[in-house]
Amino acid sequence: MVNMERLKLVQAIFFDLDGTLLEIDMKTFIPAYVDGLATHFVDLVPLPLFRRTVLAATYALLRNDNGQLSNEALFLQILERHLNIAPALFQARFTSFCADNLDGLRRHSRSLPLVRQIVERCFERDLKVVIATNPVFPRRVIEARLDWAGLDALPYAHVTSYESCRFCKPHRAFFEDVMTEIGCSADSCLMVGNDTHHDLAAREAGMLTFLVDTWLVDRAEEPWESDFRGGHPDLFRFVQRLGEGAQE
Secondary structure (H helix, E strand, O other), X not given: OOOHHHHXXXXXXXXXXXXXXXXXXXXXXXXXXXXXXHOOOOOOOOHHHHHHHHHHHHHHHHHOOOOOOOHHHHHHHHHHHHHOOOHHHHHHHHHHHHHHOHHHHHHHEEOOHHHHHHHHHHXXXXXXXXXXXXXXXXXXXXXXXXXHOOOOOOOOOEEOOOOOOOOOOOOHHHHHHHHHHHOOOHHHEEEEEOEOOOOHHHHHHOOEEEEEOOOOEOXXXXXXXXXXXXXXXXXXXXXXXXXXXXXX
C-alpha cells in the first residue's frame, strides 16, 4: 500500500511514449519503418537481409545487459559486422530516410488531445518531465513521434534514445541511469506507462508506478503490480496530486 504522502515527494515523472502518450500500432509501424529505411540501402543489401538484421540488432539491444556500449554503438556495430555498413554511411543514409520517409509513418499513429494537457499540467506542477521510451530508436525517430503526439518543443528534463542509453526497459539499470542523469532519487520519481512489464519494472528500481490502461499491453507471463492505475482522464486528475502543494 502506497503512503499517499509520498506523492508529495515526487519531483520527476517519467512517461513512456508509445501506447501511453501516443496511440500507435507498432505491429504496422515497425515493419513500415524498417522497410522504409531499407530502401536507402537497397544498392548495398537485399531488403530481406536488411530487415532481418535490423530487427535482430533491435532485439539485441533489448536483451543487452552489460552496459559497455551505448545502444547506438551496439546497433551500428551489429550492422557493420553483418552487413558491412560503416557507421558513417548508416548515419548519412538514415538522415536521407528521415527527410524522405519519416513523416509518412505518421499514418500509423493517432494523437489524444488530453495527453498534451496531462504533460502541461506536470510542467505547471514544476515537475521534471522525462520521456522514457524504450531506447531502440534514434533521437530523430523519437522526436517525430513526439511531434505526432502534439508534444514537441517542450522543456523535457531528458528524452531517452538509443544515442543516450546503454540499457533498455525492463532492465533496472535503464531507470537508474535516467534518474542519475536528471539528479533525482527513486523515492522522488514516478513511472507512467501502459506495459505491465517494461514500464512497471520501474518498481524494481524503487520508483512509484502508474499503469495507463487505455491502450494496455498486458504481458501476463511476467507482470508487475502497479501502485496506481487508470485511463487518461484518471491520469489527468492524478498528476494534480504530485509534488509540493499537491491537492488531496
